[in-house]
Amino acid sequence: MTASERKNLSGNTWDVYLYVLTSREPIGVRDVWRTLKLSSPSLAQYHINKLLDLKLIEATPEGKYRVNEAEQVDALRSFILLRGRLIPRLIFYGAIVSGVLASYLVLWPFRWDFRDLVVLVISFFSVLTFFFEAYSQYKGLRVV
Numbered sequence: 001m002t003a004s005e006r007k008n009l010s011g012n013t014w015d016v017y018l019y020v021l022t023s024r025e026p027i028g029v030r031d032v033w034r035t036l037k038l039s040s041p042s043l044a045q046y047h048i049n050k051l052l053d054l055k056l057i058e059a060t061p062e063g064k065y066r067v068n069e070a071e072q073v074d075a076l077r078s079f080i081l082l083r084g085r086l087i088p089r090l091i092f093y094g095a096i097v098s099g100v101l102a103s104y105l106v107l108w109p110f111r112w113d114f115r116d117l118v119v120l121v122i123s124f125f126s127v128l129t130f131f132f133e134a135y136s137q138y139k140g141l142r143v144v
Contacts, residue, residue: 009050009056009073012038012043013047013050016036016047016048016051017051017056018141019035019036020032020051020057021076022081022084023066023084026060026066028064029041029048032048048065055068055070055071078137080092086138086141087138088133088137088138090130090137091134094127094131097123097127098127100123101119101120101123101124104123
């Protein structure tokens with residue numbers, strides 16, 4: 001996607017794309033209009049046409065729209081689409097570090113020496129950082 005095409009994918013067009021991406025079935029113009037509370041169905045059609053021009057979505061035979069699986073937006077590469085929800089990959093990294101910390105606390109004899117304190121501090125701040133950055137990424141999407 002070129003820089004000029006990326007400029008077209010902002011504001012309401014971005015919101016329409018995220019809505020189509022996270023819907024589990026093809027959606028129509030009136031669905032977009034009602035869900036995103038746009039001023040008119042023609043405005044929803046305008047944004048859908050922009051996405052069609054960018055080849056990010058495609059029309060179905062029923063006159064509805066779904067995401068074109070062949071095209072991806074670079075901004076969404078750090079997310080995983082799971083059951084219609086965009087989940088930042090950092091959530092999984094934080095979960096892995098949390099699991100390692102929990103297994104360390106349960107399986108290792110804890111003596112409160114320097115090694116134990118270093119593992120606790122580094123693991124705690126790593127988990128905190130992963131989850132905070134994941135939250136920041138998710139809030140930056142403006143998902144419906």
